[in-house]
Amino acid sequence: MRANLSDRLLQHYVDKCRALPWRSPPGSPPPDSYRVWLSEVMLQQTTVAAVTPRFERFLARWPTVEALAAALDEDVLAEWAGLGYYARARNLIACAREVAARGGFPTTEAGLRALPGIGDYTAAAIAAIAFGAHAVVIDANVERVTCRLFALAAPTRGDLRAAVASITPAERAGDFAQAMMDLGATICRPRAPLCDSCPLRDDCRAFASGNPERFPAPKAKAAKPVRHGVAQWIERDGAIWLVRRPTKGLLGGMAALPGPVWTAERQANAPELARVRHVFTHFALELAVVAAADPVGEGWWQPFDTLADAGLPTLYRRAVDAVLTERGRIAA
DNA sequence: AAATCGTGGTG
DNA sequence: TCACCAAGATT
Numbered sequence: 386m387r388a389n390l391s392d393r394l395l396q397h398y399v400d401k402c403r404a405l406p407w408r409s410p411p412g413s414p415p416p417d418s419y420r421v422w423l424s425e426v427m428l429q430q431t432t433v434a435a436v437t438p439r440f441e442r443f444l445a446r447w448p449t450v451e452a453l454a455a456a457l458d459e460d461v462l463a464e465w466a467g468l469g470y471y472a473r474a475r476n477l478i479a480c481a482r483e484v485a486a487r488g489g490f491p492t493t494e495a496g497l498r499a500l501p502g503i504g505d506y507t508a509a510a511i512a513a514i515a516f517g518a519h520a521v522v523i524d525a526n527v528e529r530v531t532c533r534l535f536a537l538a539a540p541t542r543g544d545l546r547a548a549v550a551s552i553t554p555a556e557r558a559g560d561f562a563q564a565m566m567d568l569g570a571t572i573c574r575p576r577a578p579l580c581d582s583c584p585l586r587d588d589c590r591a592f593a594s595g596n597p598e599r600f601p602a603p604k605a606k607a608a609k610p611v612r613h614g615v616a617q618w619i620e621r622d623g624a625i626w627l628v629r630r631p632t633k634g635l636l637g638g639m640a641a642l643p644g645p646v647w648t649a650e651r652q653a654n655a656p657e658l659a660r661v662r663h664v665f666t667h668f669a670l671e672l673a674v675v676a677a678a679d680p681v682g683e684g685w686w687q688p689f690d691t692l693a694d695a696g697l698p699t700l701y702r703r704a705v706d707a708v709l710t711e712r713g714r715i716a717a
Numbered sequence: 718a719a720a721t722c723g724t725g726g727t728g
Numbered sequence: 729t730c731a732c733c734a735a736g737a738t739t
Binding site: 430431432434435467468469470471574575576577607634635636637664665666667699 | 720721725
């Protein structure tokens with residue numbers, strides 16, 4: 386029965402075969418390793434819908450790993466703006482330069498795992514998808530589907546890996562992994578799974594239990610404190626003063642509005658031009674935008690008509706939008 | 718090894 | 729509206 390599981394899953398996947406730009410149809414020759422790597426890094430903690438258009442833009446601008454390795458850091462970061470988790474972009478640059486210097490991607494899981502920005506999941510995924518390796522690929526989708534198949538509430542990493550390995554076929558591990566992830570994204574969803582449409586329903590112990598959503602057990606939720614920040618609006622001759630954030634930490638290396646470090650308490654400040662609330666992974670930020678006269682420190686004048694090219698992360702893009710919207714309202 | 722690191726979509 | 733969470737990696 387288990388021998389049929391991967392076959393049925395793959396057949397279901399082939400029948401649907403969502404047209405993703407970075408993959409070729411199941412069973413066809415492995416796609417280009419650069420495209421697989423780029424898409425997998427972009428997809429870390431990021432939805433297919435969000436990645437798809439950004440992947441196309443990125444690939445058109447830097448078609449090869451050598452081209453990406455030769456790019457300016459600031460250009461890559463600007464192209465990444467809005468995608469979040471900017472350490473990925475910094476690691477992407479470092480990885481591209483290592484790969485270009487060594488003349489290509491490593492073809493083994495261990496070799497890939499040693500590159501910056503490539504962890505357990507991404508190494509296994511690239512090895513399986515791009516190089517046909519028999520790798521055990523585990524992302525959040527694979528974990529959820531597997532936990533439900535075997536009715537595992539909170540397995541250890543070793544037990545989970547053993548369970549995934551037990552259903553990974555000897556051939557086409559890459560197609561199998563993509564089929565599992567697609568199933569997890571579209572049918573075996575975290576909430577309200579569509580068990581009636583599932584090709585694995587008859588194998589699923591969670592379905593048999595009558596309450597598949599119990600598997601895996603939900604993880605503990607951390608409280609999300611509010612922090613407060615001030616951003617300075619410094620405008621001159623149709624341009625605005627931008628700075629670059631420190632390379633480490635939140636929004637590291639990204640373009641930004643200048644301003645002091647964010648604090649737990651709200652700071653007394655000048656009249657606000659606008660205010661935005663932005664939710665990060667582990668805290669929410671109340672950012673007040675205030676007018677200031679003269680630029681301080683390192684930075685540059687960014688003309689308003691090229692602001693879209695500045696590569697502002699979403700927080701600051703929204704802050705700028707809020708000021709311009711408020712200004713338009715007053716003018717009207 | 719628990720904390721850190723973005724953003725947008727959805728049930 | 730809002731809690732949840734996504735093709736995780738790093739330190």
